[in-house]
Structures are given as C-alpha cells and as structure tokens.
Amino acid sequence: MNEPSFLRALNLCAMALLSACSINPAVHDATGGAAGVTAAAAKTAANVIGAPLIPDANVQLGPTTSIALEKLVYWGAAAAAAYYVLDPLAPNWEIEEARFPQDHVHLSLKMKRYYSGGAGEARWVFERRAKTLMREGGFSAYEIVEYAEALESSLLGSQRKAQGVIRLIKG
Numbered sequence: 299m300n301e302p303s304f305l306r307a308l309n310l311c312a313m314a315l316l317s318a319c320s321i322n323p324a325v326h327d328a329t330g331g332a333a334g335v336t337a338a339a340a341k342t343a344a345n346v347i348g349a350p351l352i353p354d355a356n357v358q359l360g361p362t363t364s365i366a367l368e369k370l371v372y373w374g375a376a377a378a379a380a381y382y383v384l385d386p387l388a389p390n391w392e393i394e395e396a397r398f399p400q401d402h403v404h405l406s407l408k409m410k411r412y413y414s415g416g417a418g419e420a421r422w423v424f425e426r427r428a429k430t431l432m433r434e435g436g437f438s439a440y441e442i443v444e445y446a447e448a449l450e451s452s453l454l455g456s457q458r459k460a461q462g463v464i465r466l467i468k469g
Contacts, residue, residue: 383412390416391423395431401466402443403431409458420447420460428464438469 356364445462
C-alpha cells in the first residue's frame with residue numbers, strides 16, 4: 299500500500315472513531331446526571347467534525363424493506379477489504395525468469411498467498427511458459443533440466459512456489 303492512501307485510510311479511521319464518539323448516548327451516573335468524560339468527548343468530537351461521519355438515515359430497498367445507511371457503509375467497506383485481499387481477477391501465479399548461457403532459462407513461480415483454486419497447477423503453468431518461450435524464440439523443443447515445488451510458510455499463511463530450469467533446443 300502506498301504512503302498517501304495509507305495515511306488517508308488512517309485519517310478516515312480516526313474521523314470515524316471521533317464521529318462515533320459524537321453520536322454515542324451520554325452515560326449517566328448514579329444521580330442521573332451525565333458522566334463528565336463522555337459528554338466532554340462527545341462535545342469535542344462534534345466540534346472537530348461538525349456532524350457524524352455517516353448520517354442516521356435508512357435506504358429504502360423496496361416498499362417495506364429498508365436498511366440503515368451505517369450498516370450499508372460498513373458492509374461495503376468489509377466487501378472492499380475482502381476484494382482487495384483476495385483480488386479474484388489477479389493472475390494466480392507470478393512468473394520470474396532469468397536467462398543463462400547455452401539457451402538455459404530459470405523459471406521461478408510464486409502463487410498468490412490467498413487464492414480460490416489453482417493450487418495444483420504449478421507444473422502446468424511452468425510447462426505452458428516453457429512452450430511460450432520455445433515458440434517465441436524460434437526453438438523446436440525444450441527440455442526440463444530440473445523442477446521443484448515447495449510450500450513456504452509464513453506468519454500470514456503458506457504460499458506455493460515452484461522453480462525449475464529449462465533448456466531450449468534448436469531444430
């Protein structure tokens with residue numbers, strides 16, 4: 299995530315917290331009076347922001363169905379965060395290649411950390427890239443010199459990796 303969007307997200311979170319303070323009901327003590335800290339926090343937040351970040355409104359979905367705008371915004375934010383992490387339209391595999399002398403090519407494949415399907419396709423992706431390199435370079439065949447697959451574990455979850463070397467053969 300780049301710095302300006304991170305700061306913007308942090309700023310929005312801070313504003314949301316402040317606006318939540320401004321619309322919280324006041325806490326009453328045993329005598330029936332409002333507790334001083336909560337009332338002061340609500341006043342300060344209202345003075346800083348001016349109004350709640352999300353207005354207290356309902357969205358009419360039909361003649362008898364409505365949903366609170368606050369719920370709609372929260373569910374939308376959760377869906378956007380899930381889409382950002384999963385990104386279903388991104389390719390499952392990232393391929394890096396390095397060319398070596400005598401028509402050898404090292405291919406390194408790394409799968410998305412969070413995916414839905416495609417966990418067993420490393421060898422197929424490897425061979426598809428080898429065939430593409432063979433055709434684009436005008437070679438007649440290729441030979442797989444070495445190939446290995448692994449599952450790299452980390453704090454955020456495991457990630458599938460594969461790497462190998464091919465030799466392109468001229469006809």
